[in-house]
Amino acid sequence: MSFNMKSIFLLFQYRVPAMPSIRYNSNSAVKLIYSEYGDPLKVLNRVPYEVPTPQANEVVVKMLAAPVNPADINTIQGKYPSRPKLPAVPGNEGVGQVIYVGDEVKDVSEGDHVVPLTTNLGTWRSHLVLHKNNVFKIPKKLGLIEAATLTVNPCTAYRMLRDFTLLKPGDTVIQNGANSACGQNVIQICHSWGIKTVNVIRDRPNVEELKKFLTNLGGTHILTEEELRQTDIFSSGKLGKPKLALNCVGGKNALDCMRQLDNGGIIVTYGGMSREPVTVPTSALIFKDLQVRGFWMTRWVKENVDSVERFEMFSELISLMMHDELRGPVHKLVSFDNYKEAVENALNLTGMTGKKYIFLFD
Amino acid sequence: MSFNMKSIFLLFQYRVPAMPSIRYNSNSAVKLIYSEYGDPLKVLNRVPYEVPTPQANEVVVKMLAAPVNPADINTIQGKYPSRPKLPAVPGNEGVGQVIYVGDEVKDVSEGDHVVPLTTNLGTWRSHLVLHKNNVFKIPKKLGLIEAATLTVNPCTAYRMLRDFTLLKPGDTVIQNGANSACGQNVIQICHSWGIKTVNVIRDRPNVEELKKFLTNLGGTHILTEEELRQTDIFSSGKLGKPKLALNCVGGKNALDCMRQLDNGGIIVTYGGMSREPVTVPTSALIFKDLQVRGFWMTRWVKENVDSVERFEMFSELISLMMHDELRGPVHKLVSFDNYKEAVENALNLTGMTGKKYIFLFD
Numbered sequence: 001m002s003f004n005m006k007s008i009f010l011l012f013q014y015r016v017p018a019m020p021s022i023r024y025n026s027n028s029a030v031k032l033i034y035s036e037y038g039d040p041l042k043v044l045n046r047v048p049y050e051v052p053t054p055q056a057n058e059v060v061v062k063m064l065a066a067p068v069n070p071a072d073i074n075t076i077q078g079k080y081p082s083r084p085k086l087p088a089v090p091g092n093e094g095v096g097q098v099i100y101v102g103d104e105v106k107d108v109s110e111g112d113h114v115v116p117l118t119t120n121l122g123t124w125r126s127h128l129v130l131h132k133n134n135v136f137k138i139p140k141k142l143g144l145i146e147a148a149t150l151t152v153n154p155c156t157a158y159r160m161l162r163d164f165t166l167l168k169p170g171d172t173v174i175q176n177g178a179n180s181a182c183g184q185n186v187i188q189i190c191h192s193w194g195i196k197t198v199n200v201i202r203d204r205p206n207v208e209e210l211k212k213f214l215t216n217l218g219g220t221h222i223l224t225e226e227e228l229r230q231t232d233i234f235s236s237g238k239l240g241k242p243k244l245a246l247n248c249v250g251g252k253n254a255l256d257c258m259r260q261l262d263n264g265g266i267i268v269t270y271g272g273m274s275r276e277p278v279t280v281p282t283s284a285l286i287f288k289d290l291q292v293r294g295f296w297m298t299r300w301v302k303e304n305v306d307s308v309e310r311f312e313m314f315s316e317l318i319s320l321m322m323h324d325e326l327r328g329p330v331h332k333l334v335s336f337d338n339y340k341e342a343v344e345n346a347l348n349l350t351g352m353t354g355k356k357y358i359f360l361f362d
Numbered sequence: 363m364s365f366n367m368k369s370i371f372l373l374f375q376y377r378v379p380a381m382p383s384i385r386y387n388s389n390s391a392v393k394l395i396y397s398e399y400g401d402p403l404k405v406l407n408r409v410p411y412e413v414p415t416p417q418a419n420e421v422v423v424k425m426l427a428a429p430v431n432p433a434d435i436n437t438i439q440g441k442y443p444s445r446p447k448l449p450a451v452p453g454n455e456g457v458g459q460v461i462y463v464g465d466e467v468k469d470v471s472e473g474d475h476v477v478p479l480t481t482n483l484g485t486w487r488s489h490l491v492l493h494k495n496n497v498f499k500i501p502k503k504l505g506l507i508e509a510a511t512l513t514v515n516p517c518t519a520y521r522m523l524r525d526f527t528l529l530k531p532g533d534t535v536i537q538n539g540a541n542s543a544c545g546q547n548v549i550q551i552c553h554s555w556g557i558k559t560v561n562v563i564r565d566r567p568n569v570e571e572l573k574k575f576l577t578n579l580g581g582t583h584i585l586t587e588e589e590l591r592q593t594d595i596f597s598s599g600k601l602g603k604p605k606l607a608l609n610c611v612g613g614k615n616a617l618d619c620m621r622q623l624d625n626g627g628i629i630v631t632y633g634g635m636s637r638e639p640v641t642v643p644t645s646a647l648i649f650k651d652l653q654v655r656g657f658w659m660t661r662w663v664k665e666n667v668d669s670v671e672r673f674e675m676f677s678e679l680i681s682l683m684m685h686d687e688l689r690g691p692v693h694k695l696v697s698f699d700n701y702k703e704a705v706e707n708a709l710n711l712t713g714m715t716g717k718k719y720i721f722l723f724d
Contacts, residue, residue, distance in 0.1 A: 278643075
């Protein structure tokens with residue numbers, strides 16, 4: 001099909017401007033769109049649209065799957081620092097199949113599975129027209145969930161483990177919200193690198209089930225917030241004091257994690273589920289030389305969109321996924337037609353690991 | 363005198379072990395000492411002592427002046443992380459004159475003014491015997507206060523301005539407790555480097571007098587804590603947003619300073635006068651990429667005791683002092699005999715810039 005299309009296009013390119021006729025039915029294209037910030041259920045509309053005619057340096061991608069991340073909901077609500085120009089199509093990541101390749105595009109072919117390389121492209125739509133530099137080819141065998149959620153949570157976990165301190169096999173990392181999507185990635189990446197993890201979760205009725213789940217992912221120790229305060233795993237010498245703490249909770253529990261850090265340790269905040277700030281004792285800063293930092297994947301991507309580090313990261317993460325050492329969190333798969341179910345429940349944090357949704361496209 | 367002493371010593375060195383007879387009256391040697399942690403007025407004793415016989419690689423220093431730093435008092439109280447073995451002689455810095463030079467010592471001569479290079483040597487005594495590597499020769503013309511207080515506050519200010527972010531002329535630094543000994547050094551060093559300072563102080567009856575004093579030192583803006591909350595100096599574009607905040611207060615005011623920081627800015631804590639922790643909004647860490655750090659001169663010295671950076675720093679600071687661009691804070695000079703006045707009032711923070719004491723030795 002690729003050969004035919006390109007051949008037809010080449011035949012005509014002397015006579016007509018670069019306006020290829022494309023062999024997919026753009027009548028079936030559909031997207032979610034919002035024209036004002038607010039409650040996603042109210043401001044989002046599902047509308048048909050005409051797929052723009054691709055340029056010679058562009059590809060057309062038929063989306064296969066796109067996740068609903070909390071940041072997507074916050075963006076629609078207008079509560080996120082990234083405020084796209086309205087009207088806007090939500091969605092920051094996803095996986096699709098290439099169905100048309102512009103004449104100047106060399107690295108991808110029709111039928112390839114790709115993920116978009118920049119954020120805020122609006123992946124909650126059936127068809128995306130992307131510049132050749134904005135697509136990254138992934139193995140077709142990569143699981144759908146892993147592929148659709150490759151660029152946010154696994155990358156966040158990877159960068160936080162790489163960019164703040166040098167971790168060696170046998171070192172310890174402590175994290176709270178360990179059952180979050182990012183937390184599950186942290187556990188598995190650390191496990192594959194030989195790094196021990198102390199994973200803190202909130203107490204809940206099915207806590208033993210969750211502990212078992214996270215242990216099976218490769219977590220070294222799983223503790224509730226209360227258990228963390230009384231644990232002797234650090235003082236007993238069973239475990240080295242953590243060099244790194246990853247915090248997506250804030251408040252009292254962030255402080256409890258910080259207290260366990262080794263001298264010179266670093267706490268990296270990437271979320272604030274408790275809605276409370278991070279409180280740091282003066283003495284910990286001066287005498288223990290603790291560092292308090294933050295991480296935002298969106299900024300990292302902006303600064304590293306074409307960096308070698310980024311493609312090395314993708315390569316390593318995909319390799320882990322292909323060897324079944326890194327699995328995506330359990331998601332509920334929802335047809336794109338039923339988007340309301342997903343956006344309504346995406347911020348609902350009940351359940352073992354929170355409800356995570358992925359749109360499936362026809 | 364140096365020549366005579368060494369000649370005599372050389373004449374005898376074949377016949378007797380290295381036990382030079384020293385031409386100073388060690389009967390007059392006196393020191394403060396404490397054998398238990400507690401209230402300095404109760405646990406400190408002023409006692410005569412015999413100056414140890416120096417080795418060939420040592421010098422004997424007759425102390426001229428030694429300051430009373432808050433950390434000295436906290437150490438005696440047992441409230442400081444550095445807990446010397448007891449009994450101990452307090453005092454972390456000071457200036458003295460060399461009165462005896464061991465035969466293997468090449469870089470200093472009798473009569474030189476020197477400062478000790480390591481901490482916790484116990485400078486609150488009339489005579490110090492120091493290894494040749496532990497003395498640093500300074501110009502005799504350097505002011506007594508500047509010399510006696512060279513190694514703590516000016517160095518703390520210098521390192522905090524150098525080691526956390528790259529400051530260029532025209533950049534802005536914000537600091538609270540700007541009237542502290544360290545704060546006054548920050549103002550003057552920044553002034554000499556062309557860096558603008560926003561200096562935050564607590565409101566007080568004589569606040570205009572203090573503002574004038576700090577402006578005369580070279581401070582760009584002097585604001586009370588209340589004025590900081592309402593100022594438009596950043597929003598009006600008069601001043602670039604600060605890349606660095608220096609915090610010795612903590613609590614609410616640290617947060618107010620942090621709020622003014624530019625994206626990617628760093629707040630460095632070196633004190634906590636409010637006794638409240640540093641509270642950091644989650645969003646500032648994630649979306650503004652703020653870094654929260656701490657600085658402790660004692661640790662820096664341990665890690666850099668002989669580093670090139672240390673001697674470059676001394677050289678630059680002394681040069682500023684010799685050109686009258688860097689003056690020591692106003693101190694009250696107290697005879698070592700009247701040590702009780704100093705230790706009683708050293709933690710009393712009333713007065714324009716706090717009470718600072720320096721012992722003068724006979």
